[in-house]
Each structure stands twice: as C-alpha cells, then as structure tokens.
Amino acid sequence: MISERKPAKICRYGMAVDIDKCTGCGACMIACAVENNVPPGNPDATDLTGITWLRVFKVDNGEEYPRKESVYFPMMCQQCGVETPCYLVCPQQAVDVDPATGIVFQMPERCLGCRYCMAACPYHSRYFNWWDPKWPAGMEKTLNPDVAPRMRGVVEKCNYCHGRWHAARQRAAEAGETEISPGDYVPACVEACPAGAIQFGDLNDPTSAPAIAAKDPESFRLLVKLGTDPKVYYHSKREWARRIGDPSQAPSPKEPSRG
Amino acid sequence: MDRRFIPAGVSRCSTAKFLLWLAPWAALLAFGLYSAGLCLVKGLNQTHMNNRFAFGLWIFLDLTVIALGAGAFFTGFLLYILKRKELRAVINSAVVIGLMCYGGAMAVLGVDVGQPLRAWFTFWYPNVHSMLTEVTFCISCYLTVLLIEYVPIVLKNRKLRQIPHFLVFQHELHKLVYVFAGVGTFLSFFHQGSLGGLYGVLRGRPFAFREELGIWPTTFFLFILSAAAVGPSFILLTTWLVQKISGKRLVRPQVLQSLGRISGLLLAAYVLLKTLDTLVWLNRTTPRSGFLPAQYYAWKPFGVWILAVEMALFLVPMVILLTPKLRARAGWLVSSAAMACCGVAVNRFVLTIQTLALPTLSFDRFLQYLPSWQETGTFLAVLAAAVLVYSISFRYFELFPEERELRREPSGRPETAPAMAGK
Amino acid sequence: MLPWNYGFHWTLGTAIFMGAFYTVLVVVVTTLISATLRSRRALRSGAAEDMLWRSDLFDLPARDRACRHELTGEVGQRECTNGFDCRTCDTHQTFLDRRPPAEPGDKSYEGFGMTFPLDRMYHRGHTWVRRERDGSVTIGLDDFGRRLLGRPDSLQMPRKGQRLRLHGPAWLVRKRNLDLRVVSPVAGVVLDTDGPDGEWYLKVRPEQPDLRHLLEGFEVQPWVAREMERLHAALLAAGAPPDLVDGRTDVSLLATSCPPACWEAACSTMFLRP
Numbered sequence: 001m002i003s004e005r006k007p008a009k010i011c012r013y014g015m016a017v018d019i020d021k022c023t024g025c026g027a028c029m030i031a032c033a034v035e036n037n038v039p040p041g042n043p044d045a046t047d048l049t050g051i052t053w054l055r056v057f058k059v060d061n062g063e064e065y066p067r068k069e070s071v072y073f074p075m076m077c078q079q080c081g082v083e084t085p086c087y088l089v090c091p092q093q094a095v096d097v098d099p100a101t102g103i104v105f106q107m108p109e110r111c112l113g114c115r116y117c118m119a120a121c122p123y124h125s126r127y128f129n130w131w132d133p134k135w136p137a138g139m140e141k142t143l144n145p146d147v148a149p150r151m152r153g154v155v156e157k158c159n160y161c162h163g164r165w166h167a168a169r170q171r172a173a174e175a176g177e178t179e180i181s182p183g184d185y186v187p188a189c190v191e192a193c194p195a196g197a198i199q200f201g202d203l204n205d206p207t208s209a210p211a212i213a214a215k216d217p218e219s220f221r222l223l224v225k226l227g228t229d230p231k232v233y234y235h236s237k238r239e240w241a242r243r244i245g246d247p248s249q250a251p252s253p254k255e256p257s258r259g
Numbered sequence: 260m261d262r263r264f265i266p267a268g269v270s271r272c273s274t275a276k277f278l279l280w281l282a283p284w285a286a287l288l289a290f291g292l293y294s295a296g297l298c299l300v301k302g303l304n305q306t307h308m309n310n311r312f313a314f315g316l317w318i319f320l321d322l323t324v325i326a327l328g329a330g331a332f333f334t335g336f337l338l339y340i341l342k343r344k345e346l347r348a349v350i351n352s353a354v355v356i357g358l359m360c361y362g363g364a365m366a367v368l369g370v371d372v373g374q375p376l377r378a379w380f381t382f383w384y385p386n387v388h389s390m391l392t393e394v395t396f397c398i399s400c401y402l403t404v405l406l407i408e409y410v411p412i413v414l415k416n417r418k419l420r421q422i423p424h425f426l427v428f429q430h431e432l433h434k435l436v437y438v439f440a441g442v443g444t445f446l447s448f449f450h451q452g453s454l455g456g457l458y459g460v461l462r463g464r465p466f467a468f469r470e471e472l473g474i475w476p477t478t479f480f481l482f483i484l485s486a487a488a489v490g491p492s493f494i495l496l497t498t499w500l501v502q503k504i505s506g507k508r509l510v511r512p513q514v515l516q517s518l519g520r521i522s523g524l525l526l527a528a529y530v531l532l533k534t535l536d537t538l539v540w541l542n543r544t545t546p547r548s549g550f551l552p553a554q555y556y557a558w559k560p561f562g563v564w565i566l567a568v569e570m571a572l573f574l575v576p577m578v579i580l581l582t583p584k585l586r587a588r589a590g591w592l593v594s595s596a597a598m599a600c601c602g603v604a605v606n607r608f609v610l611t612i613q614t615l616a617l618p619t620l621s622f623d624r625f626l627q628y629l630p631s632w633q634e635t636g637t638f639l640a641v642l643a644a645a646v647l648v649y650s651i652s653f654r655y656f657e658l659f660p661e662e663r664e665l666r667r668e669p670s671g672r673p674e675t676a677p678a679m680a681g682k
Numbered sequence: 683m684l685p686w687n688y689g690f691h692w693t694l695g696t697a698i699f700m701g702a703f704y705t706v707l708v709v710v711v712t713t714l715i716s717a718t719l720r721s722r723r724a725l726r727s728g729a730a731e732d733m734l735w736r737s738d739l740f741d742l743p744a745r746d747r748a749c750r751h752e753l754t755g756e757v758g759q760r761e762c763t764n765g766f767d768c769r770t771c772d773t774h775q776t777f778l779d780r781r782p783p784a785e786p787g788d789k790s791y792e793g794f795g796m797t798f799p800l801d802r803m804y805h806r807g808h809t810w811v812r813r814e815r816d817g818s819v820t821i822g823l824d825d826f827g828r829r830l831l832g833r834p835d836s837l838q839m840p841r842k843g844q845r846l847r848l849h850g851p852a853w854l855v856r857k858r859n860l861d862l863r864v865v866s867p868v869a870g871v872v873l874d875t876d877g878p879d880g881e882w883y884l885k886v887r888p889e890q891p892d893l894r895h896l897l898e899g900f901e902v903q904p905w906v907a908r909e910m911e912r913l914h915a916a917l918l919a920a921g922a923p924p925d926l927v928d929g930r931t932d933v934s935l936l937a938t939s940c941p942p943a944c945w946e947a948a949c950s951t952m953f954l955r956p
Contacts, residue, residue: 028332037479042304044304044316046309047312048309048311048312049304049309049310059621081522082332083462085461085462085463088386088388088389088460088462089386089388089389089390089391089393090386090389090391091381091385091386091389091392092380092381092384092385092386093384093385093386093396093689094380095434109374110376110377110380110384111374111377112372112373112374112375112377112380112381113303113373113377114371114372114373114374114391115313115314115372115373116391116457118310118313118390119313119314119461119614119615120386120461120463120464121463122463122619122620123463123619123620124310124619124620124623126310126312127310128310128313129303129373130303130304130309131302131304132302135444145416151374152302152373153303153372153373153374154373154374155301155373158443171654186568189663211277223463223549223619223620224549225466225547225548225549226462226463226548226549227326227462228462228463243621244623245619246549246619247549247550247554247618247621248546248549248550248554248621249549249618249621266741267741267950268741268743268919268951270921382683383683383687384683384687384689385683385695387695387696387698387699387700388695392699396699396703400703400706400707401712404710407710407714415737420734420737421734423725423730423734424721424725426716426730426733426734426737427724427725427729427730427733428717428721430718430721430724430737431716431717431721431724432717434717434720435713435716435717435886437892438709438711438713439713442706442709442710445706538706580904585915588735629705654744657741663741663743664741664744664745666745666919667745667918667919669917670807
C-alpha cells in the first residue's frame, strides 16, 4: 500500500558508513535497542534468534598473519529503493515504502509472521520475535514512550528511528516551519557513534554526507548487482574492504565471521 | 459390528483388527497435536528455525506434500475434462489423498506463522504483487473445492445413502462434478505455479532467482509441470501401497500403467525444460546478480552432487515409465514412481532449505539447520491424520469402484464366455 | 479485498486478481446452490426412490447389469444405464425396430432343473408378471428365486390398496439372518395378496399397461443361463468353497450347502438389492 499523503518535499534518507573509522565498540547497537524498545534476549536465544536491528560484523581480508586485516561492518536495513524485496513479497501489505522519506517501514500490527520477507531480504536485516518480549522488573522505566513494542510472532527491522522523524516534524510544525531542518532528525545509532563512523542525511540534498559518499569512488554498496538500490553507502580506503559488497570477488572467509 | 456401513460386495477386516490398525496412528496424531500445541502456546522458539532459516522443515514439507497432492486435480482433469475413462478407478482415492495433503499443508501453515489468528489479513489486504497472496487465495479455494468433491464420496456410503436428502444431494452434486474439476484445475495451475514463483521472484536469493516469462519466473511453470508429472506417480504409489497393506486387488494393472505413462510423458517435458532453465540460470541469471555459479556448490555438504541427484531422480523414472516393457512390471513401475516422488522432494528441498543455507553477503557463512522434535512431531501429525482419514474412507466408502469387479475374477483374467449355455 | 477498503487502489493487477477470485467464488457457490435446488426439486417430485434403485444397481459389477440385448446376443457387450427400465430407453426401441418383439407362448423353458413358464413375463429381480384379462397383473416369485430363498421364515406383504412403486419394495422376506426386499416389477395398486403356499404373491392393477421392460419368450433362456453364472460368481466372491459351487447347477442344493453368510450375500446380489 503506497501511503496516501502527497509529500511536499521528497527526501531520500540514506546513510554513509566509514568502516575505516568504526572501532566495533557496539555503542550504536545499544543505542538502537534502547531507542526502539528491543527487548533483552531470552535466555535461550542464540546469535541467530536474537533481535539486533543494527548489527556490527567483523570482516577479515582472508589473509594470515602478518597480512591479516579486519574491518568492523555495521549492518542495518539498507532501505532498498528499487524493487524493494520485502515490500513486494509481503502477502498482507504489512510493509510500506514512505514516498516522503524513502524509508521502508514495517507494520508489526499487520504482520502475520509468515517470514517471507525474511527469506526475501538479501541483507538479513529483518528479525522475527521468536519469544514474547519481556523486560526484567525495573527495566520498563527505560522504555521509549514514542515507540510501540512488538508482540511475539511478528517481524521487525530498522526504520531509521521513524519515531524521531515524527518528533522532528512536530518540532518543525510548532516552530512554524514546513520542513524539518537537516540536523534535527538523526537516528539513535548516528547520535551514539563515538567515532562518527555513521552519518545520516537526505540523498536528494547534495550537501549531505550520504550524497557526498554516493559520489565518492572509494564508496561502495552491498550487492548492487541484485538491483535493489540500497541507500547505505560504505566507505573504505582499503581496496580489499571495498570488495565486500561484491560477493563474486569477496575474500573467502576462512574463519566464521562473528557478529 | 459395523458391517452395515461397509460397501456392498467387498470384504473388510474385522472391527477389532481395524481399531488395532488405527491405534498407533491415533497415538502418533496425539503426539503430533501436542507438539503443534507447544508451538502455538509457547511460540516458534520451540522450533530450530532462526532469523536466517526463516523457513524450515514445515515449508519444505508443505511444498512437497502439495506437489504430491497434485494427483487429485490432475486425475480429475484427465477424467472429467479429457475423458480418460480408466481413471475412474482411482479418482475417489485421489480426492481423499488430495484432501489430506492440502488440509495437512494448511494446518501446518497455521502453526508455522507467528500470528495464526491474523490469517484473514491476507484476504482483507491482499498484495497482488506477492506470490504468497496468490498461494493463500488459491489453496484456500482449492481446499474448499476438494471438500466439496469429498462430500459425495461420504454421502454414497451404504447406510447414509438411505437418507433421501443425502442420496439426492450427492447425485446432483456428482452431475456437476465437471465444474469442480474445471475450477480445481484452474486453481491448481495457479497455486502450484505460485509456489514455484515464491522462490523464483526472490532477487535477493540468486540461488533461487530465475528469469521471467511474462510476469512469472520460470519456476512457476516448472513447478506446475513437476507437480502434474509426479501427481499420477503418487497416486500409483499409494494405490499399490494400499493394495499391499489390505491384501486386496483394487485396480486393474492397466490403470496403474496408464498413470505411469502419463507421469513419464510429463517427466520428459519437465526434464527438458528444467535442463534448459538450469543452463540459463547458471550462465546468465547468476552472473547478472553478481554471483558465481561455483559459489553455490562450494559449500559442504551441498556440492554439485545434489543437482545430479535431483536430475537423476527425474531422468531414471522418465526412462523407465516410457518403456512399455518395464512399465508392465510392477517392481519397475512402483520404484520409478517412488523415485519421481523423491525427485520432487529433493527439488522442493533445494529451493527452500538450500536457498536459505547459502550465504548472500560475502562475509556470511553457510548455515546448518536441523528440525526440532516439535517440528517433526507436527509433521508426523499430518501423516497420522492422513492415514487415519484414508483408512476410515477406505473401509466405509467406495474408494476403488473396480474392487468389486476384481473380486469376481479370482484368476486375474477377465471372465471368459460362459462354459454352460443351458441344458 | 473490497473496493471501499482503506488503501485500495484500482490497478490492472488488482482488477485481474480480484476478478479471478470472485469469479471462482461465484462459480463454486452457484454450483452448490444449483445442486441444492435441484435436490429439493428431485425430492419433491419423488425421484429419490428411483435414484436409490439406480445407485444400488450401480453397486453391482458391470456384468450383472448386462443389457437384455447382450443376453440375447444382439450386441456384444452392453451395460444397462437406465436402471432396467427399457420403456424409457431409446436403444431398446432401436433394437425392437430391427427384430420382432418376443411373444409369450404356451410352452415352458426348462433348464438347470427349473421351469419357467413362457405365458408370463419375467423381471430381472426374479419375479414373474402375468397379464390377466381384466387388465390387472399377477405377480409371483420365479422358480429360481423360490429355490434360492427356500421357504421363508416370515413374510411382510403389502396391504390391499397400497401403492407399489416400480423397482421399489414389493414384499419383504425374512429367512435366517437375511432381510430381503423383493423388487416390484410394476408400479400399481395392490388388489389382493397371497403367499409362498399359493401360486402367486400379489395381484396388482398396474398404473400403465406398458410392460416392455420385462423379459419374455426367447429372452428367458439366455437370461437364466446368465443368472446361473451370476449365482456362481456371487457365491465364490462371498467366500464359498469352490468345490461346493463349481459345476453344480441345482439351485436348491447350492442354497442349502453353502455357508449361510455366503448365501446371504449371494441372495442380496441375485435379487438386485446389494
């Protein structure tokens, strides 16, 4: 279902991630979980059944010591702009692509939990609630009142902290503006990163970090040949790291990558 | 004790023996229902599926069982639309098998989704671009059609038939059976195809992604063809199995051979098209997605051997079933039917499990998955329910119209002209 | 799903998809309603009995439903598809055009130790029908049926004035564990009843004089021969030991020497009431 609003200004929000700067500290992952009311993992959860809308991977160049190099690779929903796989396959239209922002957002209230979107997503950025969410006593005080928690049996994923976008529009409306100012809407991971490795902005605005990264020859995107037009641009000065996005050329992993 | 409910002219074992046969299946069903109940009450964490293996044993079994159940619509199509009269001998059995296959698949789907009570959302907010919407609609409609086709079989029971309302309704319904056969064929064409389309449209999974013919990926047509090819084989297999277990002759051997021949012909068409499709997929589609075909088979345990096994399981039965001399021998006929059914299972396995196991991102690893006992239990519930319903139908309803005739031919040859002509 | 749902947009895909779905739904529902309405009509017009008769006949193997013209050798192999009601069968008329109809005569046909007087007509359920001068008919059990059943333990005859339906139950026989309904060869009103002690069972005023569906004359001999075969096959299929059955043509002996369960099953088949 395409939203019925007629947007005044069309934004295409994207991200620019400098993987040379990322230290793998994981502050972004924590900030994301706190902002979006992601429940703490069930005691039986494994690394494949937990929920991490944003997840930092460690990727190696496949060489042995002393030529071994690693990068830390934050992965979130790539907000595919063209032929969005999850949007096309959801049988209930529980996925909506917002024309005003280009954000692909999930409606957990309509989700049936069939997980077809999870099979369709090549970036594995969708997560299923295998358990009922439970917060230990006292922790419910940390819940964000602007974001609805999800129930067991539905799929959820990164939506560029859409609640913050709504809050920014509210502030703009109160200030009498018609559009939000660029710095006013920033997702939690971007705000939390101590190294400033993740940048956020409107790809339609040529001065934003993602728009600049898009033109940078040292930038790359993941799995471009699939034709999904992801909006996350990764940047690295290292040539081997730039090949991470092309699966036919990537270094073959000799040890399993840890998330 | 229940003699009066057993059809005339056939013999069935004693009630006690029948209950003895049903008992272990009922126990298995109870265990299976418990497993399914656990998954419904405690959540899908009872399975070994995870965020990478979003689909597991259940989806694989759903696809396989629906492909095998295609015998119901295809036999109906051949009998009522193409007028292949000899298939009247197996149509009732095919309808029951189809009903259990589709009913079981729907039941398992109800457990597989995270929020089963929201199942009606697909009908209320359908996404016409999604293959899964098409599958849901078609399978729901088709299950209804199968139920309607099952009703006359039930109402023709010797005792139930005595009730005039049942008798007349069943008679009138049967006069219109060709409408249901036509609707069933139409619906089956689309849902068998969309089940293939489910994976063929996944551009995010180059292992499954295929070129499009019109608006549908090639797997759409390949699934229809493989289901139509294997449906008759499965009917053949089950009929032979029922004959073995019950110790009775239920159909003339020519019927089974006819089913085998139809299967063989369609298998030939399928093998040809699948070979073509595989070549295009490996040489054109995959490199265009930025992957290398060798990557698909570089991970243990799924090497190239699995592709070879899949093709062999279709090629060998095709050759056997198209050779009249081999087809006439029950051993060859039945084993090639079984091979074809296994081939379809491997094909569905490859498209579900192997697709999800293969990494898409360059730094991902190959994943492994084994179903939990709750998942296995739920599947076994479907099997047990199918056997129970089929056994009851076999005992009280006329699933094999030729059985009565065959009882009168102890030598297995058709009756010769009367030796005496009055004295 | 429906055009007035929030977020519904008319696109080509939506139109085709919804069109197909609703068409299928309409077709299925219409067919069900049609079947229900036709059933109601059939019930009200009393067609249920005839349907039951044909349905029961269909339970018999194809050979048991052989057309009378197959019995006489006029045609190779032909199954009766009209419930033995030759009056409404087009093919029967075609055959009659080709050869003169069988006529009753004064003689009898003697075969297999039984007597079949040819002054009367025979129904394939082993009843005979004789036209009387006043337009009524007399109905009895033929020699085959009599010998096969033996002396009934009890009988339930219809009342005088009771209406009999063609191929409905004429009278009920109880012997040992068997409850048998003898098929009525005509439709009509019962005028008088007798029993196994007399020569006949019923006197009936038929609803219509057309009795073409009954066998007579030269048709009787091949029919009796086929009935012998049917009896053998039925007894063997019911599990009677072959040495008791094979080669024997004395119906009374077969009836008494075979195990009771086999005899019961064979009777049901022979009297066309499976």
